[in-house]
Amino acid sequence: MTAPVLKVSDLKKSYGAIHAVAGVSFEVLPGEIFGVIGPNGSGKTTMFNSVLGQITPDAGRIELNGQDITRLSPVELNQRGVGRTFQTLQVFGKMSVRDNLIVAAQEHQGSMFGRMFAPGDSGLGARADALIDQFRIRHVADKKAGELSYGQQKLVDIAMAFMSEPDLVLLDEPCAGVNPSLVGGISTLLKELNKTRKGSFVVIEHNMDFVMDLCHRILVMVEGKVMALGTPAEIRSNKQVLDAYLGA
Numbered sequence: 001m002t003a004p005v006l007k008v009s010d011l012k013k014s015y016g017a018i019h020a021v022a023g024v025s026f027e028v029l030p031g032e033i034f035g036v037i038g039p040n041g042s043g044k045t046t047m048f049n050s051v052l053g054q055i056t057p058d059a060g061r062i063e064l065n066g067q068d069i070t071r072l073s074p075v076e077l078n079q080r081g082v083g084r085t086f087q088t089l090q091v092f093g094k095m096s097v098r099d100n101l102i103v104a105a106q107e108h109q110g111s112m113f114g115r116m117f118a119p120g121d122s123g124l125g126a127r128a129d130a131l132i133d134q135f136r137i138r139h140v141a142d143k144k145a146g147e148l149s150y151g152q153q154k155l156v157d158i159a160m161a162f163m164s165e166p167d168l169v170l171l172d173e174p175c176a177g178v179n180p181s182l183v184g185g186i187s188t189l190l191k192e193l194n195k196t197r198k199g200s201f202v203v204i205e206h207n208m209d210f211v212m213d214l215c216h217r218i219l220v221m222v223e224g225k226v227m228a229l230g231t232p233a234e235i236r237s238n239k240q241v242l243d244a245y246l247g248a
């Protein structure tokens with residue numbers, strides 16, 4: 001059996017009386033694109049933030065390639081090859097697209113010293129340029145990110161997560177607020193990145209067509225718990241999921 005890249009066991013996080021994540025377990029396999037769906041407030045982002053060291057879970061264990069990473073900081077996780085995008089845009093509007101990418105990598109390295117003493121952009125420029133081409137945003141690379149459309153900014157935001165050359169990337173709603181005409185492009189791009197960079201992705205998204213087309217397996221969260229886990233076809237025909245979520 002293939003060893004999982006990410007293993008989450010009985011993860012829990014409450015806010016007062018709200019059990020945002022109430023005992024979630026799942027495994028993500030190498031090279032897998034793993035979807036997470038569920039109604040608003042079902043605990044998807046809280047689960048992400050617990051895995052990513054952004055918030056401290058109350059209970060549970062998280063393993064990356066067999067190693068316990070529970071309660072590591074976001075910077076430590078990034079150094080171990082975990083990247084992420086946030087539900088809201090993280091681009092700096094006044095900075096060029098290319099500089100946004102370079103700064104993102106420097107942030108990931110977690111060191112101000114790196115930023116102060118690194119000669120030039122320490123090779124990050126070449127990495128940024130490769131991503132700019134792969135994301136097909138060369139024509140806006142020198143523009144201020146704030147001047148781009150929301151969808152294009154979202155592309156920059158996703159590209160930023162890949163600057164640290166992560167093995168595992170968690171994306172929180174990559175299509176949120178994006179013009180429907182761009183959604184297919186994001187899907188194609190993620191499939192391409194999955195092939196060329198051989199990474200594993202975990203993708204939270206409300207856009208069902210996108211999730212069903214992109215993901216190898218899908219986890220359905222409802223009220224902080226796992227309602228179902230399976231292939232897109234299995235999830236689409238799961239009566240409980242249809243009643244609770246998809247049929248709405």
Ligand SMILES: Nc1ncnc2c1ncn2[C@@H]1O[C@H](COP(=O)(O)OP(=O)(O)OP(=O)(O)O)[C@@H](O)[C@H]1O
Pocket residue numbers: 015018019020038039040041042043044045046047087
């Ligand atoms: N910092 C917080 N303080 C208090 N309650 C919180 C906090 N963060 C999340 N919650 C609550 O936890 C529950 C899960 O929220 P979460 O953001 O994880 O849901 P989600 O599945 O990501 O929703 P959406 O699809 O709308 O992004 C919600 O009831 C939310 O109000």
Ligand SMILES: [Mg+2]
Pocket residue numbers: 044045046087
């Ligand atoms: Mg969320």
